[in-house]
Amino acid sequence: MSEQTSKHTHVLVIEDQHLMRLALIHELQAALPASIVHGAANVTIALDLLESHQFDLVVIDPGMPGYDPKSQDDRLDVVQVILDLSPDAIHFVVTGSDTDEEWEHCQKLGVVGYLAKNNIRPGALVDVLQEVAERGYSVRLSNETTAPPEFYHSGLTPREQEILGWMRQRPSGISRKEIYEQLGERFDIDAASAEKYYKRARAKLLKTGLLPKGL
Amino acid sequence: MSEQTSKHTHVLVIEDQHLMRLALIHELQAALPASIVHGAANVTIALDLLESHQFDLVVIDPGMPGYDPKSQDDRLDVVQVILDLSPDAIHFVVTGSDTDEEWEHCQKLGVVGYLAKNNIRPGALVDVLQEVAERGYSVRLSNETTAPPEFYHSGLTPREQEILGWMRQRPSGISRKEIYEQLGERFDIDAASAEKYYKRARAKLLKTGLLPKGL
DNA sequence: CAAAATAGGGACAGGGTTGTCCCTATTTTT
DNA sequence: AAAAATAGGGACAACCCTGTCCCTATTTTG
The missing domain is CATH 3.40.50.2300 (Response regulator)
Incomplete structure (x- = not known):
């Protein structure tokens, strides 16, 4: 009680x-x-x-x-x-x-x-x-969404993983820079930091040999 | 390919x-x-x-x-x-x-x-x-296990959470010290460290006012 | 009672993640 | 051709978690 x-x-x-x-x-x-x-x-x-x-x-x-x-x-x-x-x-x-x-x-x-x-x-x-x-x-209620395929690499930090996930959903016609700004707002960080994470994630994937097409 | x-x-x-x-x-x-x-x-x-x-x-x-x-x-x-x-x-x-x-x-x-x-x-x-x-x-196959109730506090680190979970399942007749040793083996850390984590977790729970009975 | 177990702390180093700032080439857009 | 976007980095401080070691009271057990 x-x-x-x-x-x-x-x-x-x-x-x-x-x-x-x-x-x-x-x-x-x-x-x-x-x-x-x-x-x-x-x-x-x-x-x-x-x-x-x-x-x-x-x-x-x-x-x-x-x-x-x-x-x-x-x-x-x-x-x-x-x-x-x-x-x-x-x-x-x-x-x-x-x-x-x-x-x-x-x-x-x-x-x-x-x-x-x-x-x-x-x-x-x-x-x-x-x-x-x-x-x-x-x-x-149940809802069959058209979620994009997901991609997880063991070498990425959560932040990198997250930023990468968003970037992979970038609609055509939107520049990466705009995504960086959106991410900056959403996570309350600098757009430059978001850019940094994306680039580091990309670098890691390149080093290990594979990166999903369209990144 | x-x-x-x-x-x-x-x-x-x-x-x-x-x-x-x-x-x-x-x-x-x-x-x-x-x-x-x-x-x-x-x-x-x-x-x-x-x-x-x-x-x-x-x-x-x-x-x-x-x-x-x-x-x-x-x-x-x-x-x-x-x-x-x-x-x-x-x-x-x-x-x-x-x-x-x-x-x-x-x-x-x-x-x-x-x-x-x-x-x-x-x-x-x-x-x-x-x-x-x-x-x-x-x-x-499906298996109704008799898992003990779980307890999660937002202020605890994963390690503390984990150690606490194990400690809460301590059978009567087993001393805490023995648990510390088991945990030490299982996580490949010092028994003293396991003890430390448990104590810190306990302290945090006390400070916020509630700790499950039998801890 | 004596010994062991337990509660409740502090200090400290190492590692990883996060977040910011700054830099230079190269490519794409306008 | 000029401007903007992008690739690919480095340096750095702050923070949290982890893990180890050490300390002193108090309680429980043998």
Whole structure:
């Protein structure tokens, strides 16, 4: 009962896929700077945590083992149980197989965020949280995006990787310089620094022998 | 055709869930130190990449949009098409809804790794790769593990987070000192350093007001 | 009680990443 | 031909994380 530290947001992520759970936790920590995030790999653990802690935000993947993932009733049961145990928190549902109907059902139960796993990109949770704050809910149904191919080289630093990713999406007709400026704004650094990172990344790729066409 | 750099392992990850794809890419880069990893968010991109590049390892999630994830035929079709385009690579299938039958079908097609998403933990791919190298295949079907609850605080460094995670699983009857020694071996650092990290993590948690019980 | 374990610190070097600033050729655009 | 963009570098400080070593109280265990 003494688990309330006003400074921090207390978050619980219930998701059985380990890598996905860690990724969600990571995203949430980035979106909520002063946060304490708990992870639960199954419903049993989740229930334990819900009984001993007070949470501000609970993220649920209803497709957990022990419940038939194809059974609509089972899925909603999980959500219902968790909502009952954390009436003061706001709740997001994250799922690999989203449907419009399920969102409507969840909404009736009190869920304010419904997110298809293939529509959660890095950084997207900031927008979702803001949308919830402004409109009261946020829905992101499955969406086949035309994302460009990605390229990761073990020798690049995260910054280089990131800058390179953006540069590779440069539309024709836009100069690199303009991209540098956009990146500068976006990451709050000098355009010259962005340029530097891009050049260093390029140099590394050249040295190892391969660079994606059109860089 | 000139895409062969003998030093690097060329990997392709085909997965529509962005966070999962990134996580898999991250895992693969950690497991294969000198690697170049490409990511494809849908089959179209994957086919493009397969035509223009030569890969050593291809990781496929057959549950992609555009194909009915519940249709066994559709799922296997995706796998089949990709195998045809990369006959020299080894292939892993990663899925959120694994079945024994599907593994058998995949195996007949030439797949050597079949992994349920909820059975891939951080670092697990090293073992999978080794098992494939030794036995020719590796299967990890869905498995409800009794993982302990996780705890993440934004103020902790990765090392502190990691050490704390291990310490929290300390069985009763084992002294902290013994854990420090185990951690020292596992991470190839001094037991004293592990102790230091734990203590610092503990101090940080105390300062912010909360620490999980039993730490 | 004596010994071991634990809590709670400080100092310090090394390494990598980040970010800024500056430089010169070469190529492309206007 | 002049101007802008681009390639390809170097130097440098600031910062954080890592890892090692050392220190003193307090608590727990044998």
